[in-house]
Amino acid sequence: MPKLFWRILITASAAGGAFLLTSVLKEDDGNIWQWVASIVLGSAALIVQYLVDFGERLQAVEDSQRKHLDEMKSSLTAHHGEMSRAVDDSFSKINAATELFSRVDGSVLRSDEVTRLVRAYTEVGDQGSDIVKSFAEQELGDLAQLMEDLSNGISTCPGENNEWLVDLTMCVKKTLYATSTSVDRDFWSSEPAKRYLTEQEKAKQRGVEIRRLFLVDEPDEVTDSLRQLCERHRTFGIDARIAIQSEVEPNAQLNDFIIFDGELCHETEPDVRGRPARTTLRMTRHHVEERVSHFNRLWDASPSEN
Template structure:
């Protein structure tokens, strides 16, 4: 169906030539009117009836009217172009200002990150800690981010977050983690340079028959032989009947690694040692205390690292009291085997 049958009225778009014709026609008609009016006026004013003069004046004024129309149109177009040009300049200025602000913000953010990184690595360099490990960690972490899979990236982020939390805790003087952390135990033994003083209660008896215990004993043996670290261990029991043959064999095994191991029976200790609570702790170089907290089933439920001066000094004093009360020949001990190292 066509437009006529449906009642629709369709208007063809007006082309540029069609819009130009009315303007030209208006200019022509206005020019003819001016020329005609001039001819009529000069006919009235010219008493000599000089038609040449009349025609000349009519043509001149008609031409002047036509020129004035074009000048007015040119001025309008010029004003339109000028306003459009000003608008484009204003938009360009606004765009440049916005772009400049974005670039400035990006540059400021980049320089802030650079300053933070520079300040961070400057602090690392000024620190008494070794900085090569931090640099290697940062470099390898970025490489994991570039080439690792999503699960590897997530795992790396979790490990970095855990390490950052540990560093934050250590800077505050204490750290903890669920369960018994054997990695901390072995790493601290590897780091010890002077002494390792430890107590061992029934809470960790099963630990000595595990694979981490073998690595722990070997780390202590290495510390004794290679760095001259003095390692002492007190096996604490409450009653004499708890000093079993298996505990004696365990104590002898420790001596085979060069550890000065002894057994302390709480009920046989002098009064000044009996008031000392019995629990598991390990003192590294007299500066850090590694401790475990048992749960209701007497299983290590939490590991603590404490570095506060007052706490470590209290642990050192407690260990010395117990150690002095269990010297060979004391009331609570039987003569030690000849294989004892001191």
């Protein structure tokens, strides 16, 4: 029921009760004090009700304000914690980035290329489409994986990686010792082979010593086409020979390998059909020295003219 009804009822009850009480105590019906007493008590009852209601409302407001202040305090505390963590994370990232670029600057590698990579990658992220961004992330991931593999001394990729071959030839400074088996005979008529030979010609102009052994299992595999291929390499300034493994090392099973500067070995492993299945870069000293020694034995046992 509405509060107003209850206030009227209580006020009327208090006034009526006061009137009856004064009537019982004093039987003079004409006495004005009966009416005064009932009015005063009724008014007092009404005022008390309003005071109680005001107190309840005031308490509710105080509780609401206290709850609001507690919520604000909790929110500010949480926000302060988030801001502190965000600032700490930001400074941690800044410190990590600063340390990283300091290491890059102190590295023997070119730091300007790393800066160029980071700048270009951020520009792709800001301007590129979704497919371009995804492709950039994939390529950057592959590059990061390659750097990690190189730091561990071995890197592998499926199939035949001709880009590694050409890029390494562009970087070689002293020696390039290579073997060529039947697995890569078709390679020499391809477009990557032309780029590979062109870069070898440039390497010769830089003073790089280049030797290539065309490996066959038996003497009857030394065909006119193989001799012509060998002669073609000589026109590029490459010291090329044909080695017959059955006469040098009958039980040897060799994959195609190229040794750059006596420090890195590029190897191609065939599948069951004799096609390139995997390309591996090996930089461990023991493995490279073993390959160099093997190449030198084959080279010394092969005639300079075939």
